[in-house]
Amino acid sequence: MKKTVIFVMAAILAIGCGGSKKANFSEDLEAEEELDAYRDSTIYGFCTDKSTGDILQIITDAGDTLNINVANARENGDIKGGYNKGDEMAVVANGDSTIALLVINKTALLGNWVMPNPIDGSSETGISIRRSGSVEGIDQNAIIYKSWRIYNGKLQITSTREDGVDVDETFIYSIKRITPDSLVIQDAEETFEYSRQKEVVEEELGIELDNGDDDFMM
Incomplete structure (x- = not known):
């Protein structure tokens, strides 16, 4: 009798282990598919x-x-x-x-990009995109910008608010247009149209301001 009980218990354990492996494989496959969606294909x-x-x-x-x-x-x-x-x-x-x-x-993305202040339009506000992957706000005291990158063809900008809560937010934008004088980006809700800040010294940015035409240049 004891031998029969031991045999049945071993069979149950074997089935249980097999089911666990199958479940783990399915979970791993789903995780891999999710990861593929986030991999940078650029x-x-x-x-x-x-x-x-x-x-x-x-x-x-x-x-x-x-x-x-x-x-x-x-x-x-x-x-x-x-x-x-x-x-x-x-x-x-x-x-x-x-x-x-x-x-x-x-x-062509590098530079200081500004637009009329959406609050009252009396001043300019914007972002300064730097070659090092850093980004700074222009007349935006409530936001601390940290970094930017291109990821899967989108512009990602990471920032945090100066409100005592140190939580990073990453905003994702589609790039609609880049020219020597304009940058247009769009998120899920709004379109932002920037102009290049003319008084910026080229040497400070490490770029040439005649760069960025939508036509091929050589």
Whole structure:
């Protein structure tokens, strides 16, 4: 009798363990799928002098040289800020990285961007986007800006409010337009239209203010 009981208990334990493994596998698969949605698929690199109107050649941060066709992106208005030799680029491409779906000129994003103060319109307010990934507010005393980046083709800006509660918030924007004089970004609720602050000294920002045309520049 004892042997029978032991055999039955072993069988139950074996079934239980098998079910646990199956459940864990399912949970792991779901977690992996969720992670895929948050992985950054953007290609980062620098534009080379071999680029043309339809081909953007970049040397990626990993050291690879890619020739990416941008004809469709240009036709769809999805080249944000143009490109020129030495510009830092962010590209969302197809699976084999040969066709661009979205091109963002990170260099063209750099600078001081302002708009009329939405409270009374008597002054200008805005953001200063720096090459180091840092960002500062312009006449925004209630907000402390911390960092910016391009992630999956979106502009992410992290900040916190100066209200005694040290909690970071990350805001995600679609980039609608970048030109030498304007930056238009959009979140789920609002569109923000900025103008470049003219009096900013180029050397302080490490950029050239004639950069960022939506047309190819060489």
